[in-house]
Amino acid sequence: MSTSNLSQDISSLSTAEKRQLIKKLISQRATDLHNCDLSNLETFFSQLLGNSKDIPPEYYNFSLYPDYRKLIEQIQGMKDIGAFNPYFTMHDGLNNHITVINGQEFINYSSYNYIGLSGDPRVSAFAQEAISHFGTSVSASRIVSGERPLHRKLETELAKFIGTEDCIVYVGGHSTNVTTIGHLFGEDDLIIHDALIHNSALEGCKLSGAKRISFPHNNWEELDRILQERRHKYKRVLLVIEGIYSMDGDIPDLPKFIEIKKHHKTFLMVDEAHSIGVLGEHGRGIGEYFGINPADVDLWMGTLSKSFASCGGYIAGCKALVEYLKYSAPGFVYSVGMSPPNAAAALAAINVLKSERERVKCLYQRSKLFLELASQKGLNTGMSRNTPIVPVILGNSQQCIQLSQLLFEQGINVRPIIYPAVPDKEARLRFFITSTHTEEQIRFTVNTVAEKLTQTKAY
Ligand SMILES: Cc1ncc(COP(=O)(O)O)c(C=O)c1O
Known part of the structure; x- marks a missing residue:
């Protein structure tokens, strides 16, 4: 807004509005005035006038929201390196030890259906x-x-x-x-x-x-x-x-x-x-x-x-x-x-x-088996003990996405947890075991993870 615009704005005010503006100016506390950027009198007066002309568009338009712009850049970044988007995967049916995605069956490790009761x-x-x-x-x-x-x-x-x-x-x-x-x-x-x-x-x-x-x-x-x-x-x-x-x-x-x-x-x-x-x-x-x-x-x-x-x-x-x-x-x-x-x-x-408390026992056994096999293969499972949550920590977000993609191609669905959800050096694949996973599925999975890990590279 130019100075002439400002004087036009002020002169277009009614007497009552002018009085209101003067009142506002007088009542502005001295400390507030000290903090005001008086080098830009237009903005100062325009704020006092309640003028909305100078409000930047990112303050009232979601598509210009800075955090949204950052997100779009991150998604584009994944596309640019040819990585698939690991989020919002569409499952066709029940989310259990098996899931169907785009008509294809996967051994599934992305479900909290720990004791298999959803779908019972x-x-x-x-x-x-x-x-x-x-x-x-x-x-x-x-x-x-x-x-x-x-x-x-x-x-x-x-x-x-x-x-x-x-x-x-x-x-x-x-x-x-x-x-x-x-x-x-x-x-x-x-x-x-x-x-x-x-x-x-x-x-x-x-x-x-x-x-x-x-x-x-x-x-x-x-x-x-x-x-x-x-x-x-x-x-x-x-x-x-x-x-x-x-x-x-x-x-x-x-x-x-x-x-x-x-x-x-x-x-x-x-x-x-x-x-x-x-x-x-x-x-x-x-x-x-x-x-x-x-x-x-x-x-x-x-x-x-x-x-x-x-x-x-x-x-x-x-x-x-x-x-x-x-x-x-x-x-x-x-x-x-x-x-x-x-x-x-x-x-x-x-x-x-x-x-049917054998469900809990079975969940414990399957989880223990997964952890033992993963340790034997030298995978880094962090602090996981006695629970159905077993991370395989790679310490590199891009490598995690890559490994999860390779496993997906082998019929294993496991989601990467990457920066910013965890620090990049703690990026991981997180396996949720359920009581309905079979021992064969677990053995196949751990072997495949160890094998495919050698085909990925740390960026
Ligand atoms: C520890 C913890 N508390 C609370 C929640 C929220 O539960 P819900 O997903 O049922 O809203 C979650 C979700 O995963 C969780 O992991």
Whole structure:
């Protein structure tokens, strides 16, 4: 905007608007005026006038959004080196140990269907029955008029399964963490989490406004030290860890974390997205794996989208916690209740798991076999132990994409985890084992990975 434009702008104002502008100028605090860039009087006045002419287009046009432009460049970069886009692969049917992509069958390692219950005929039939009876949506928040018997049944079953007084289910796993952490903690509080904690917990921390600190992965000694130094400065303190870490497939020393939480009088939250239905003799999770008292963890969080063959999340804990969340957590109160087929599927999955615990045993055996064979072949499987998540770390994003492409050509579907999801030197292929993988499939896969790795090159 030129100076003449500016004077035109000002002279076109009505008397009342001119008065308003002078008032604004007078009321502008001295400190604000010091910070203003007065070398550009046009912008200064145009901002005061509420003039939108100088707003750059990237502020109101998504296709010019700088982060979007960066993303487009990255996708183009992959195309330029002839790499296939490993994202949004279209699967034609069930995502289990086998999947069909573009009509071709693959041995599949990109599914969280750990104990094979998504696609189980009993689980599907119960979901269909729920649709016949209740429809596909409950069409309201549960607190308003969305409550159905399936919701309470599912919560009661989950609480019994985990060993807590009660449980609340939410429509999304990610949103369970965001809304629960975001709601329960505030400015006067401190949240300390493992450095590898899932994004959903981080988003919850942000929303809460609490002070956030991370401790090095699984390092309870460092956590103890942080608490020693800082506990007394805050009101409530929440510690957040996972039952199995989804990038590395390792398990934290839960009894140590419980000791620390008791000593420093904090809350402890365990995200069991990947450990419920997986760890412990009956699949009851990390609590059963270590034989601890479930009441020693304040918030047991889990998702229904993995072992429980559905969609949604839960918080299991004491009655007071669950009751408070049900009447006040925004992601519950202001969101629709879980859909009937989703609630029914999770309920049926828990019942099948309770009667067929050999699924958990089989999952453990298959995972152990994969890890042992991979070690024999000299593959770097990082920290993975006793879990169905086995990374093969290559330490180079391009090489990961290349290897995943070569494996795809051999009928093996495994996804690369590359920068920026992990630092480039930790780029990896991440194998999710399910109880339905056969030993032959696992042997074939590990042999093929070792063989094809020699055909890739580090960039
Ligand atoms: C540790 C962890 N927590 C929470 C979530 C979110 O769960 P959902 O995908 O069911 O929303 C995930 C998703 O993979 C996860 O890995």
